[in-house]
Amino acid sequence: MIWNAKYETMAREDLAQVQIERLQSTLNRARRNVAFYRQAFERAGVKVEDVRALPDLAHLPFTTKADLRAAYPYDMFAVPLRDIVRIQCTSGTTGRPVVVGYTANDVRAWSECMARVLASGGVTEHDVVQVSFTYGLFSGGLGFHYGVERIGASVVPASTGSLERQLMIMRDFKTSALACTPGYALALAGALADSGLRPGELSLRVGFFGAEPWSEALRGELESRLGIATVDNYGLTEVLGPGVSFECPSRRGLHVNEDHFIAEVIDPATLAVKRPGEEGELVLTTIAKEGFPLVRYRTGDLTTLDPSPCPCGRTLARMARIRGRIDDMINLGDVKVFPSQIEEVLAATEGVEPHYEIVVDRVDGLDTLEVRVEIAADRLEVDEVRSIEGLKERIARRLAASLAIPAKVTLAEPKSLARAGEGKLKRVVDRRKP
Amino acid sequence: MLRVRSLRAGFGGVEVLKGVSLHVDSGEIVAIVGANGAGKSTLLNTVAGLVKPWSGSVALGGREVAGETAEAVAGRGCALVPEGRQLFPGLSVRDNLLLGAWLRVRREGRRPVEADIAEMEGMFPVLAERRHQAAGTLSGGEQQMLAIARALMSRPSLLLLDEPSIGLAPLVVRSIFATVADLRKAGRTIMLVEQNARAALAVADRGYVMETGQVVLEGTAAELAANRDVQRAYLGKEYRRIEER
Numbered sequence: 001m002i003w004n005a006k007y008e009t010m011a012r013e014d015l016a017q018v019q020i021e022r023l024q025s026t027l028n029r030a031r032r033n034v035a036f037y038r039q040a041f042e043r044a045g046v047k048v049e050d051v052r053a054l055p056d057l058a059h060l061p062f063t064t065k066a067d068l069r070a071a072y073p074y075d076m077f078a079v080p081l082r083d084i085v086r087i088q089c090t091s092g093t094t095g096r097p098v099v100v101g102y103t104a105n106d107v108r109a110w111s112e113c114m115a116r117v118l119a120s121g122g123v124t125e126h127d128v129v130q131v132s133f134t135y136g137l138f139s140g141g142l143g144f145h146y147g148v149e150r151i152g153a154s155v156v157p158a159s160t161g162s163l164e165r166q167l168m169i170m171r172d173f174k175t176s177a178l179a180c181t182p183g184y185a186l187a188l189a190g191a192l193a194d195s196g197l198r199p200g201e202l203s204l205r206v207g208f209f210g211a212e213p214w215s216e217a218l219r220g221e222l223e224s225r226l227g228i229a230t231v232d233n234y235g236l237t238e239v240l241g242p243g244v245s246f247e248c249p250s251r252r253g254l255h256v257n258e259d260h261f262i263a264e265v266i267d268p269a270t271l272a273v274k275r276p277g278e279e280g281e282l283v284l285t286t287i288a289k290e291g292f293p294l295v296r297y298r299t300g301d302l303t304t305l306d307p308s309p310c311p312c313g314r315t316l317a318r319m320a321r322i323r324g325r326i327d328d329m330i331n332l333g334d335v336k337v338f339p340s341q342i343e344e345v346l347a348a349t350e351g352v353e354p355h356y357e358i359v360v361d362r363v364d365g366l367d368t369l370e371v372r373v374e375i376a377a378d379r380l381e382v383d384e385v386r387s388i389e390g391l392k393e394r395i396a397r398r399l400a401a402s403l404a405i406p407a408k409v410t411l412a413e414p415k416s417l418a419r420a421g422e423g424k425l426k427r428v429v430d431r432r433k434p
Numbered sequence: 435m436l437r438v439r440s441l442r443a444g445f446g447g448v449e450v451l452k453g454v455s456l457h458v459d460s461g462e463i464v465a466i467v468g469a470n471g472a473g474k475s476t477l478l479n480t481v482a483g484l485v486k487p488w489s490g491s492v493a494l495g496g497r498e499v500a501g502e503t504a505e506a507v508a509g510r511g512c513a514l515v516p517e518g519r520q521l522f523p524g525l526s527v528r529d530n531l532l533l534g535a536w537l538r539v540r541r542e543g544r545r546p547v548e549a550d551i552a553e554m555e556g557m558f559p560v561l562a563e564r565r566h567q568a569a570g571t572l573s574g575g576e577q578q579m580l581a582i583a584r585a586l587m588s589r590p591s592l593l594l595l596d597e598p599s600i601g602l603a604p605l606v607v608r609s610i611f612a613t614v615a616d617l618r619k620a621g622r623t624i625m626l627v628e629q630n631a632r633a634a635l636a637v638a639d640r641g642y643v644m645e646t647g648q649v650v651l652e653g654t655a656a657e658l659a660a661n662r663d664v665q666r667a668y669l670g671k672e673y674r675r676i677e678e679r
Binding site: 018025290 | 437439440442452453454455456457490642645648649650651652653657660661662663
């Protein structure tokens, strides 16, 4: 279902006009109201008046996470604090948090972007949507919450916490749509199996999973174990929160809300803009935000862009599902490995759960990779030592084929590895001395 | 209908429009609001062909008209109601209306033009009453109605209104904007430049806020009216009232 036919199915040429208008007015406001941008444009020797067409965006300087941290807490705001009606911030797990302010119009625009995500998964006023993102400073909870209200569906602000309680709500409140991280959904699927409930006893129909990269194999696992369809969606607090892009039923990538954001993909090393289809770092410029406009923000996420038409009727360009974060990339000698590649292999393998840990070490000057994965509970009961050895070998073979580097596989007891909880799960342990 | 891209224009060496982009869809009223000197009227005059742009694009119905003469732009269906009305004060109301259709009289003859005069007199009954009176003897509000009616006589696809409320009493302003709202209901496409942002945003679908020759905000009329900067600068809401809302 398409929420806003005018903007979601607008001819690309008309969209380009909307984008250049909004880009120019955003740049004019950013330069007038944000000291950082005034200085950044001056340093780069660019005049915003020279941005006459969309490709001119490439002449403007980037904004990085470090810039946003240095502006802590309010220096990037483009309006006085009295015009800000909401403040959210990033988790700050890797440094100072980034504080983001929203005006009343920004909150409305955010709700609009989220309504598009939810409508794409078929949510209507008849649905009960359980939002199991952590509420609070993290933008996931309230982002989905306002989108559900905009559509007029019933929102259950379940937040995170006891899985049993989540399942009780899901069963008794007849939850039809679930919004959470894929990791939390996997934990819920495990709790569901333990509880003896069958997916058929729930009213759950669709899951909106996001906020961390998840593989196609994990998608299949979640869909079969929860008996639902899934919709991937993408966003980050710095530019909005959830609602930047979302999947349609055609599943050919995530449609970017291009009337609110301009997406570019760059080479993270040379910073050159890549062509459609070429993988690189996603760079986003907000063109409809009042409180916290960002120009060419480097997201650190790896993807590709595809502006070609989609069978769903939307004309909004699509970005590929996020392959990983540049920060998460593990360098092993000259081989680069993403945790998502390992997850893909594990989720597709019978006999293990996609709960895993990656340990990187250096032995005698050589980088080593160890993957610890939980064995499935039923597997442990029936199988002999020999078949468990066979399972390890099978995983090792598949990993070697996928990663182009050998990995040691260790099987862990069921439920012995960390689960997704409130914060982001740290799956990679790097023991190499820097 | 109208699509303007990165338009620059000025007088002498002074740049007044510093890269303005905007669009008006068919059947829409789009308001351009901003303080005195922001470049609003220069924008309208540049679109209408009265001011030559330095660079940028003006497309009317998909056809590039930037740099064409005012007559050529008018011939493409764009009619300007200039600030200060610019009527012919010594001529009668009727003759002013006829002059509004002079491009058409040459093409279509008198009959359809007479029919349109009758339509205008239906829409603005005061113009029928004052048919033979000299335009200069009309009140300010009546002159503004005549100026709008004269522009409509060219059967424009896009009507450009420059400060229609300027110099008029509040009650008269209200009736002028009621006229604009009626035109919208009749499916007219209008670009409206106004210092009276409150009245303009009340009738418009979308709007652009200009400051020193640049667009600094765009959005639906409701979004602009909800923006606190717009409220402080153009809607005359005092700081205290905003805080109390």
